[in-house]
Amino acid sequence: MTNSSSNTTVEMTGPRGAKPKRALSPRNIMIYGVLLVVACYYLLPLYVMIATSLKGMPEIRLGNIFAPPVDITFEPWVKAWSQACTGLNCEGLSRGFWNSVRILIPSVAISILIASVNGYALANWKFKGAEVFFTILIFGAFIPYQIMIYPMVIFLRELGLFGKLGGLVLVHTVFGMPILTLLFRNYFTSLPEELFKAARVDGAGFWGIYFRIMLPMSIPIFVVAMILQVTGIWNDFLFGVIYTKPDAYPMTVQLNNIVNSVQGVKEYNVNMAATLLTGVVPLVIYFASGKLFVRGIAAGAVKG
Amino acid sequence: MAQSTRPNRLFRNLNAKIAALPMIATALVVFIGFTVWTIVHSFTKSKLLPKLDFVGFAQYERLWGTRRWLVSIENLAFYGISSLVFSLTIGFLLACLLDQKIRFENTFRTIILYPFALSFIVTGLVWQWILNPEFGVQNIVRSLGFSEFVFDPLYNADVVIFGILIAGLWQGTGFIMVIMLAGLRGIDQEIWKASRIDGIPSWKTYIFVVIPMMRPVFITALVLIAAGIVKVYDLVVAQTNGGPGNASEVPAKYVYDMMFKNQNLGQGFAASTVMLLSVLVILIPWAYLEFGGRKGDK
Incomplete structure (x- = not known):
């Protein structure tokens, strides 16, 4: 703890108290050494995915999976995107990608809209009883989905939405509600109450305050909610496989069918290219959003 | 809000009630209604279609007499306990390392957390490839001269669950680390100063002061991991699809297969009811401690 103590003295007494820090103390070497090893371990699968997807099959059969590609080829990527087969269908992963996009946009928009109004x-x-419903909702976040999936099938069938895009949007809205409602409720509670009261005095009603005061003030939390929902819905597998039909399978389901299909010769490079393509969307969001992603998952984790 | 006029209690605050309708419907219809529906139907002999033909506990008797279900439970218990222990330990240690006022903290955190953004399907498929005995780790160690080296967790029924554990930990520890790090940052710096003045080594401060102070953070992490573990499904489907044989089956997969593949709805309902019970066993004491206790304080 020598480092931190010198830091705090700097803060308190100015330059006078600063001790010269040794950059290469044994302690630092150990900390950075361990962190570097850990970082390598975490990065390894990403590296293997990229390296494998850029190799040709002969190179994969000869070499080892950690070797960098010698003859870089983008053919596996093209093949994964437009030719990879699931069963009899050989349109590649692009179909799953567009299905996922079609599922994603309405699901994210509707679930956030509803949850923000709820919050x-x-x-x-x-109002009376609100807390009771909210508690049930939060409990619902922990209930295993398995116990609700079959009645949901019947429910959607009765509505005529089973196997359709609308059905899956509804499912994502319902099961995303606990966490999003919690997120928005906590955020709106943290806003100064005077604002709300002032607006009430000025005669604004429920919707007026929501659209003209709350909404413009809560752009950051909407971004956090979007990050949460986009990654969550994009990565969903269970709901996709249950509530859609093969034509409308989202990308994750199609990816699994491509890679784990038993027919044909295994093309590991195409498989890895396909895997990477599926992972790219959440990864881009993750790396672009930085701290907001952390805030999103932490907001989901830490109860208010 | 409306003290002056008291028309009908139901219509007071009407807009808020309308706005909260989706939430009320979700809570009552889906979370309570659907759950009760499944529990009720778990006592019937529904096969292809749900029917109210009550057979008592027959489905449960069959469930606990099925080899595959027992393996699933065993796997879940092992996977659950190991991943709890490992992710809490590794997550906490990594958070401590990152909390040493190091440089590039953001870079390291970004690297350790990125797998959490990936889906279990992607995670499972990558690790399936790395653990592939023909090309992956085993092949590399063999080519270094250890020709007898065996490392094929995904093809060996005895250790397949370790293969899944490796992938699961890779995906999830970053998240626990972030929660732990937030917890560590919440600890008053005065504590550190005091322990330094007393000449207590920092590892002792961590064990005897910081960890007890972080109890709520640990419990939150524990509940989150536990709730996630029971749902484990995609990872297994992608990595092994339950194989080799039945060796890596998990309860969630049993439920799905019974409901949507084997047309044995009653079994699926009974299995999912057991899953619910196992979550409640964790959840109710936690909720009692967390929320019941808090009310008592104030």
Whole structure:
């Protein structure tokens, strides 16, 4: 703890108290050494994915999976995107990609819209019983989906939505609601109450306050919710496989069918290219959003 | 809010109630209604279609007499306990390392957390490839001269669950680390100063002061991991599809296969009810401690 103590003295007494820090103390070497090894371990699968996807099959059969590609080829990528087969269908992963996009956009928009209004009502317009429903909702976040999936099938069938895009959107909205409602409720509760009261005095109603005051003030939390939902829905497998038909399978389901299909020769480079293509969307969001992603998952984790 | 006029209690705050309708419907219809529906139907002999033909506990008797279910439970218990222990330990240690006021903290955190953004399907497929005995780790160690080296967790029924554990930990520890790091940052710096003045070594401060102070963080992490573990499904489907044989089956997969492949709905309902019970066993004491206790304080 020598480092931190010198840091705190710097803060308190200015330059006078600063001790010269040794950059290469044994302690630092150990910390950075361990962290570097850990970082390598975490990066390894990503590296293997990229390296394998850029090799030709002969090179894969001869070499080892950790070797960098010698003859870089983008053919596996092209093949994974437009020719890879699932069963009789050989349109490649592109179909799954567009299915996922079609699922993603309405699901994200609708689930966030509904959850934000819910959270707003819970934070600012408490009515009798609201807390009870909210508690049930939060408990629901922990209930294994398995116990609700079959009645949901019947429910969607009755509505005529089973196997359709609308059905899956509904499922994502329902099962995303606990975490999103919690997120928005906590955020709206943290806003100064005077704002709300002032707007009430000025005669604004429920929707007026929501659209003209709350919404413009809560762009950051909407971004956090979007990150949460986009990665969550993109990565979903269970709902996709249950509530859609093969034509409409999202990317994760199609990817699994391509890679784990038993027919034909295994083309590991194509498989890895396909895997990487599926992982790219959440990875881009993750690396682009930085701290907001952390905030999103932490907001989901730490109860208010 | 409306003290002056008291028309009908139901219509007071009407807009908020309308706005909260989706939440109320979800809570009542889906989370309670659907759960009760499944529990009720787990006592019937539904096969292809749900029917209210009650048979008592017959489905449960069959469930606990099925080899595959027992293997699933065993796997889940082993996977669950190991991943709890490992992710809490590794997550905490990594958080401590990152909390040493190091440079490039953001870079390291970004690297350790990125797998969490990936789906279990992607995770499972990558690790399936790395653990592939013909091309992956085993092949490399063999080519270094150890020609007898065996490392094929995904093809060996005895250790297949370790293969899944490796992948699961790779995906999830970053998340636990972030929670732990937030917990560590929440500890008052005065504690550190005090222990330094007293000349207590920092590892002792961690064990005897910091960890007890972080109890709520540990419990939150524990509940989150536990709730996630019971749902484990995609990872197994992608990595081994339950194989070799039945060796890596998990309860969630049993439920799915019974409901949507084997047309044995009653079994699926009974199995999912057992899953629910196992979650409640963890959840109710936690909720009691967390929320019941808090009310008592104030």
